[in-house]
Amino acid sequence: MTGLAIGVSSMKSGERALLHVGWELGYGKEGSFSFPNVPPMADIVYEAELIGFDETKEGKARSDMTVEERIGAADRRKMDGNALFKEEKLEEAMQQYEMAIAYMGDDFMFQLFGKYRDMALAVKNPCHLNMAACLIKCKRYDEAIAQCGIVLMEDENNVKALFRRGKARAELGQTDAAREDFLKARKYAPEDKAIAKELRLLAEHDKAVYQKQKELYKGLFRPKPDPKPKPKNWLILIWQWLLSLFHRLFNRQMQKAD
Template structure:
């Protein structure tokens, strides 16, 4: 009896150590009745947001022309959150008495000239308080800036942008004289009088005389046409294995079809715009997957799925990106839904197979880990024979 109690005590201690280990790994757990005797059932013991799904759901025919790549199931370092200005050890360039620049990421090609239409993403902070008051990345739409025709408060930013190449990202310090001036900003109350400004800016791309007029002066057909030309330019760059440059073209295309523009469209014009806009988001997702920027890919697919919840390419690419981030259940849900509408698509089937293979490997590793922690299963003691009962049966 004492031996049994001791064995049970040792087992309880081992289990407690095991649960502490799981907790330190960030794994949630629930009670499991008999770990050793029901190991396979006890995999419900782990709840990482992953669970079984019906793998036999079928649907209607569809098509998906995506070529799949083998999933690596890697985890990427999170992007900078943008709440504070980034740090840079790069050389400080003095562009003007009141404007300096530090390059964060190098660009390519030529610099824009005066009156070029530049497509720019930026974040802006007041230098004294480090308060962020504007972020075009959150709005998912770059700003159109015509060099030499900018608003007065954008003069310092214009000087910085005019020194940049396409794809370049930089930290730009602007003195208050070339920013919001002595009075500060009425639109941004957190910008006080005489506030120096810090910009984190990226020049997505620019046009010299390609369109000949700003977006605000274009007809609906002209804006859609301008966007489609950039979409095709992006496709060509992607085929040349230049995903970062392709993304810039797609972002410029989307800049022609912002939310305010799309809100005004109805009927065939809305459909025409979506026929250009959605492929840009999907192609950007493909570029981000190639660059292993999976969270960005998920965001682009989400924009398309908000308009078309059954879009096969968006479901496939979001599922693939989620699989790479280890979001197994969500990835399976997307891929199964994609397969419902495209049951014969080889890329989707292959991605589901990769997901199942990965889960099998993880399961085996976890099984070995648990055995190593808990040690061998204790052998049951032989029961004593009651000879009196044996003879009188």
């Protein structure tokens, strides 16, 4: 891609850019009827992010690699990322995971079937999951959720993806969604202590919220004590006394009559 190469060559590491490529430097008069599907004489707009410069030891460009070589190069990047993750060098680790994922872009994955696709996913999915772990540590929870979502599109029952998405959602206060993820993860890993711990923490959180709400509503609806008793109306008191006196006199008259 001549136009894309020209645009990227002027970018700096970490830079994001929108690159407008005219059809002459894109897919030309014929266009492309494979992947991606591009009409003839179509201009293209790329949203590009230059992750870094891949000082690869492979000795050849990605486009010249076989499928096995490309997956192997991605796997080596993943291993480098894992080593950096253990050293708590999270930004550097994420850069390695991103480069590994870049070896297996959509255009590459689109062409894979059977065992080759399985081989590629066995490298690609752990990179997304490890990215999610880094992002959670960096408190970038929305991005972590997105990384887990990519894995779950391929494997909807992936326990690690469900667990890490649940962790990120819990941190964002999305407790119902987090519980749903943890419960689904527990279904496939019933003995996992980390999942049980997260569910217990959510239950404790819900209990604390309930107690707070209970105290709040009890204070709102409890009848307030009257600080000063209302003085009784003297007319009522006199009327009650007269009725009582009349009742006693009437009783005496009845007794005399008897």
